[in-house]
Amino acid sequence: MIRTLLAEDMDLVRGAIIALLAYEDDIEVVAEVNRGDHILAAATASKPDVAVIDIAMPGMDGLTAARELYEELPGCRVLILTGVGTPGTLRRALEAQARGFLAKDAPPKQLADAIRKVARGERVIDSEIAIAAMGTPESSLTPRELDVVDAAAEGASISEIASVLFLTEGTVRNYLSSVRNKLGARSNIDAIRIARKSGWI
Numbered sequence: 001m002i003r004t005l006l007a008e009d010m011d012l013v014r015g016a017i018i019a020l021l022a023y024e025d026d027i028e029v030v031a032e033v034n035r036g037d038h039i040l041a042a043a044t045a046s047k048p049d050v051a052v053i054d055i056a057m058p059g060m061d062g063l064t065a066a067r068e069l070y071e072e073l074p075g076c077r078v079l080i081l082t083g084v085g086t087p088g089t090l091r092r093a094l095e096a097q098a099r100g101f102l103a104k105d106a107p108p109k110q111l112a113d114a115i116r117k118v119a120r121g122e123r124v125i126d127s128e129i130a131i132a133a134m135g136t137p138e139s140s141l142t143p144r145e146l147d148v149v150d151a152a153a154e155g156a157s158i159s160e161i162a163s164v165l166f167l168t169e170g171t172v173r174n175y176l177s178s179v180r181n182k183l184g185a186r187s188n189i190d191a192i193r194i195a196r197k198s199g200w201i
Contacts (some may be wrong), residue, residue, distance in 0.1 A: 001026060001027070001028050002026055002027045002028065002049050002050060002063065002115060002116065002119045003028055003030045003046070003047065003048045003049045003050075004021065004027055004028065004029050004030065004048055004050050004051070004052060004115060005030065005031040005032070005033070005039070005042060005043055005046060005048040005050070005051040005052065005076075006018060006021075006029055006031070006032045006033075006051075006052050007027075007032075007033045007036065007038075007039050007051065007052065007053040007054060007057060007062065007065065007162045008032075008034065008052075008054045008057075008081070009034045009035065009054065009056070009057050009058055011034065014032055014034065016057065017052070017111070020111070020112075021111075021112065021115075022036075024112045024183075026116070027112060027115055027116075030046045030047075030048055031043070031045070031046035031048060034057075034058075035057060035058050035059035035060070036053075036057035036058065036060030036061055036062055036064065036164075037059030037060040038059065039051065039053065039057075039060070039062075039065040039068070039069065040065065040068050040069060040072060040073075043069055043073055043076055044072070044073065047076075048076055049075075049076065049077065049119050050076070050077050050078070050079055050115050050118050050119050050154045051066075051069055051076050051077070051078050051079070052081060052082065052111075052115065053066055053078055053079070053080055053081065053098075054058075054080075054081050054082070054083075054104075055063060055080060055081070055082045055083075055089060055093075056082075056083070056154075057131075058164075059164065060102040060164060060165075061087075061140075061147065061150075061151070061164060061165075062080060062097075062164075063066060063080070063092050063093060063096045063147065064096075064147065064165065066078045066080065066093065066096040066097065066098050067096040067097065070096065070097035077099045077118045077119065077121070078096070078097070078098040078099060078100070078118075079098065079099065079100035079102060079114055079115060079118045079124065080093045080098045080100065080101045080102070081102055081103075081104050081111075082101070082102075082103060082104060083103075083104045083105075087191050088090075088139065088146065088150075088198070088199050088201045089150075089196070089201065090099075090126075091126065091139065091200075092143055092146055094145075095174070096143075099121070099122070099123055099124065100114050100117070100118045100123065100124035100125070100201035101124070101125045102124065103126050106126070108179075111167055122172045133137065134183050139183060139195075139198070139200045140182050140183070141179060141183075141195070141200065142176070144165075144175065145175050145178060145179050145182075145201060146159055146195070146201060147165055148165065148167075148172055148175040148176060149176075149179055149191060149192060149195050149200075149201055150192075150195075151164060152169070152188055152201045153192045153195070153196065153201055158172050158173060164187055166181045176191070177189055179191045179195075183195070
């Protein structure tokens with residue numbers, strides 16, 4: 001039986017995924033959370049084989065949580081689910097040691113098969129996103145800078161970014177300044193535009 005943790009902030013989506021996985025004889029959802037900052041504690045308590053994690057989560061984004069899981073519970077393999085699969089988020093998921101990267105609108109059978117493959121140690125990546133990633137230039141930004149820019153692109157304020165990424169507001173400002181300098185951007189909005197155009201976020 002593949003013990004699975006599901007992290008998804010939308011109750012309806014989380015409930016639907018749990019209901020679909022209940023039809024699989026070899027997959028058991030042993031924990032569910034609706035916040036990114038609850039993932040590590042839930043995984044520590046339930047010892048899942050696979051954690052299926054949405055990227056956009058309150059409290060902590062899914063990629064940061066994936067990095068935490070890899071560091072604290074390396075035996076738990078991560079499958080990232082995303083509603084917006086860009087080459088940049090794929091790269092960041094791989095940097096966070098995720099074993100799988102799948103679009104949320106994938107067929108239910110594909111999700112179940114992906115969980116099985118990730119549990120076996122295989123890598124599962126959405127083919128369309130992988131092809132797009134091949135033609136995307138390498139990011140000049142660090143993973144943490146990309147986290148900050150991505151949060152800013154979602155409209156988060158300095159204080160909100162600091163809270164979600166567990167940084168000080170001064171550190172967030174320093175990251176944004178570094179991003180502007182690296183990209184030659186006139187403003188944070190310009191930096192976001194460049195990062196999006198490059199496929200990094």
